[in-house]
Amino acid sequence: MSRPLVMGVLNVTPDSFSDGGRYLDRDRALERGLQMLAEGADVIDVGGESSHPGAAPVSEAEELRRVIPVIEALAPIVRVSVDTVKPAVAEAALSAGATLLNDISATLWPIAAANGVGWAAMHMKGTPLTMQDDPRYDDVVGEVHAFLVDRANRAAEAGVPEVWIDPGIGFGKTASHNLSLLRHLRVLVASGFPVLVGTSRKAFLGRLAAAPGEDPAPVSARQPGSISTATWAMLAGAAMVRVHDVAPTFQAATLVGATRLLPDLVPHFGRGSVVGPERPGTGEP
Numbered sequence: 464m465s466r467p468l469v470m471g472v473l474n475v476t477p478d479s480f481s482d483g484g485r486y487l488d489r490d491r492a493l494e495r496g497l498q499m500l501a502e503g504a505d506v507i508d509v510g511g512e513s514s515h516p517g518a519a520p521v522s523e524a525e526e527l528r529r530v531i532p533v534i535e536a537l538a539p540i541v542r543v544s545v546d547t548v549k550p551a552v553a554e555a556a557l558s559a560g561a562t563l564l565n566d567i568s569a570t571l572w573p574i575a576a577a578n579g580v581g582w583a584a585m586h587m588k589g590t591p592l593t594m595q596d597d598p599r600y601d602d603v604v605g606e607v608h609a610f611l612v613d614r615a616n617r618a619a620e621a622g623v624p625e626v627w628i629d630p631g632i633g634f635g636k637t638a639s640h641n642l643s644l645l646r647h648l649r650v651l652v653a654s655g656f657p658v659l660v661g662t663s664r665k666a667f668l669g670r671l672a673a674a675p676g677e678d679p680a681p682v683s684a685r686q687p688g689s690i691s692t693a694t695w696a697m698l699a700g701a702a703m704v705r706v707h708d709v710a711p712t713f714q715a716a717t718l719v720g721a722t723r724l725l726p727d728l729v730p731h732f733g734r735g736s737v738v739g740p741e742r743p744g745t746g747e748p
C-alpha cells in the first residue's frame with residue numbers, strides 16, 4: 464500500500480526546542496531510534512545541532528562526537544538521514560552509513576552528488592539566530608517555490624539521485640506564512656520533486672491551537688496540532704513528514720495511503736470498499 468513516509472526526529476542535542484537533552488547519551492539515542500523504528504518510522508533523522516531560533520552554534524568536533532556513534536549504530540538497521548549544515552559532518556555521516564542529507568541550508572547538494580545519496584533542500588530565510596526577527600515576503604509561496612525548485616534543479620543536474628524539497632515551516636516565517644505554505648502545499652508538490660514537511664511541535668501550533676488561558680500551548684500539548692498538520696500535508700501530497708511522535712503519525716500516514724486506493728467515482732460504501740467489511744461481532748462501531 465502506498466503511503467507517505469514518516470521521518471522520526473532524533474536530536475542528539477542538549478538544547479533542541481522540544482526534546483533537548485533527552486537523547487544526548489548515545490545509548491538513550493539508540494534506544495529512541497529503535498523505538499521510532501518499531502513505531503513505523505521509515506527514516507531516522509539524526510541531528511547534533513539545534514536550529515531553533517537563537518540556538519547556539521556547535522563546533523564541528525562536538526557535532527561529530529554527538530551524531531557519528533548514533534548513525535553507526537542505527538544505519539545497519541534503518542535508513543538514516545543526517546540533519547546538518549556542515550560539510551565535514553555530512554561527509555562523516557555518509558561514511559558512517561547515512562544515505563540522506565537533510566540540509567536546512569540547502570547548500571550541500573555537491574556532497575550528495577559525489578556520494579550518490581539523497582538530499583533534502585529546506586527553505587530558510589536568514590539564519591537560525593535572526594530568522595524569526597520580523598520575516599517578510601511579498602509572496603511567501605512563490606518565493607519559497609522559486610528558491611526550492613532552483614536548488615532542486617541544480618542538484619538534479621549535478622547528479623543527485625534523490626532530491627527532496629521542504630518549505631521549512633518555522634524557519635524565517637510567521638504563523639500566517641506557515642499556514643499559507645501548508646494551504647498551498649500543492650504548488651510545491653506540482654514541481655514533481657517529492658515534498659518533505661516538518662510541522663512537529665512548532666511554535667505556530669502553540670500560538671494557533673492554544674487552549675483557553677494557555678497562550679502559547681506548551682510543547683508537550685502540541686501533539687494534536689502536529690498530527691493534524693502532518694495529515695493535512697500528506698493529503699496535499701507531501702511524500703514524507705518529519706515528526707517527533709512517530710506512532711500516531713504512522714497511523715495517519717497509513718490512513719492517508721488507504722484513502723488513496725479508493726476509486727474516485729465509487730460511492731463511499733458498498734462496492735467501492737478496498738478494505739473489506741468491518742469484522743462482525745467485535746461490538747466496535
Ligand code: HH2
Nearest residue numbers: 474479480513514515585629631632661
Ligand atoms: N525542522 C527542524 C530541524 N530540521 N529539517 C527539515 N528538513 N525540515 C524541518 O522542518 C526541520 C528540519 C526543527 O525541529 P527540531 O529538530 O525538533 O528542533 P531543533 O532544531 O531545536 O533541534
